[in-house]
Amino acid sequence: xxDLLETLCVQITLKCNLACTHCRAxxxxxxSVDIDxxxxxxxxxxxxxxxxxxxxxxxxxxxxxxxxxxxxNWLISEGFYLTITTNGTTQLLSRLKSSNVHPSTRLRINxxxxxxKDIHNNIRGNANFEKIIVEASKIKSWLNWIxxxxxxxxxxxxxxxxLVPYIKSLGAERWAxxxxxxxxxxxxxxxxxxxxxxxxxxxxxxxxxLGFNGKVVIYNFIGTPHTSILVDVNGLIRVTGLSDKDxxxxxxxxxxxxxxxxxxxxxxxxxxxxxxxxxxxxxxDQIPTMPSLKFQSAED
Numbered sequence: 001x002x003d004l005l006e007t008l009c010v011q012i013t014l015k016c017n018l019a020c021t022h023c024r025a026x027x028x029x030x031x032s033v034d035i036d037x038x039x040x041x042x043x044x045x046x047x048x049x050x051x052x053x054x055x056x057x058x059x060x061x062x063x064x065x066x067x068x069x070x071x072x073n074w075l076i077s078e079g080f081y082l083t084i085t086t087n088g089t090t091q092l093l094s095r096l097k098s099s100n101v102h103p104s105t106r107l108r109i110n111x112x113x114x115x116x117k118d119i120h121n122n123i124r125g126n127a128n129f130e131k132i133i134v135e136a137s138k139i140k141s142w143l144n145w146i147x148x149x150x151x152x153x154x155x156x157x158x159x160x161x162x163l164v165p166y167i168k169s170l171g172a173e174r175w176a177x178x179x180x181x182x183x184x185x186x187x188x189x190x191x192x193x194x195x196x197x198x199x200x201x202x203x204x205x206x207x208x209x210l211g212f213n214g215k216v217v218i219y220n221f222i223g224t225p226h227t228s229i230l231v232d233v234n235g236l237i238r239v240t241g242l243s244d245k246d247x248x249x250x251x252x253x254x255x256x257x258x259x260x261x262x263x264x265x266x267x268x269x270x271x272x273x274x275x276x277x278x279x280x281x282x283x284x285d286q287i288p289t290m291p292s293l294k295f296q297s298a299e300d
Contacts, residue, residue, distance in 0.1 A: 003051035063092030069099020116162035
């Protein structure tokens with residue numbers, strides 16, 4: 001086995017019970033596309049041969065998909081580490097339990113919480129902040145682990161003094177601060193890339209100063225795009241860019257070839273090593289650009 005690709009993101013569904021203002025997938029109650037699970041299982045099983053160890057499931061909202069329990073069981077039984085990100089307002093935990101998914105060190109669940117009560121509910125529409133905190137507590141009690149994801153905006157940052165006590169009370173092990181990016185429904189708020197990154201760095205310092213003792217990490221997607229590979233609900237395998245139009249398609253589930261996909265991943269890793277992706281452009285308040293490298297497509 002060769003170690004080309006350790007982590008892969010899978011968009012299990014576009015369906016969501018919310019329509020968050022910053023949603024990267026533009027999901028809402030009106031979207032209804034689901035991934036072809038047999039095809040994605042076949043793909044994931046095949047790329048174990050090139051080192052895949054960790055699968056991160058997103059949406060949409062994974063807790064809406066009735067297949068989430070069975071899929072999670074399959075992933076864990078195949079030896080994968082699994083992360084599920086949820087908005088905390090659906091039946092995710094009950095679906096996992098009803099499918100006999102057992103607490104495991106191979107499973108991690110992150111709950112998205114974007115600011116204190118009023119800020120969070122404004123961003124996420126009909127989301128009930130207290131309900132999410134209760135659900136996150138249940139996940140923590142069941143799994144003995146809970147993570148929090150927060151997309152950092154100026155209003156979210158300003159609400160941290162009110163939010164941090166809630167996250168501390170959950171006993172969260174990890175808090176991921178995510179830079180907003182112009183994908184899906186979010187089109188930007190006028191802040192420059194460097195301003196966004198500095199705001200996120202400041203938010204991390206605030207959280208630590210306010211006594212959160214868990215691990216705080218920053219996902220700087222606006223400064224370092226093209227750092228993750230996603231299988232979308234339509235079966236396209238994408239290196240995700242800053243915006244939707246910047247994505248680089250490197251394969252397709254329907255026409256998957258391990259050899260061709262491996263070559264595409266090798267090209268992708270080489271591009272990162274050679275800094276073909278303009279990751280540092282935020283330093284000059286510029287939007288990161290596409291690489292000139294042409295990737296091999298599934299049809300080549």
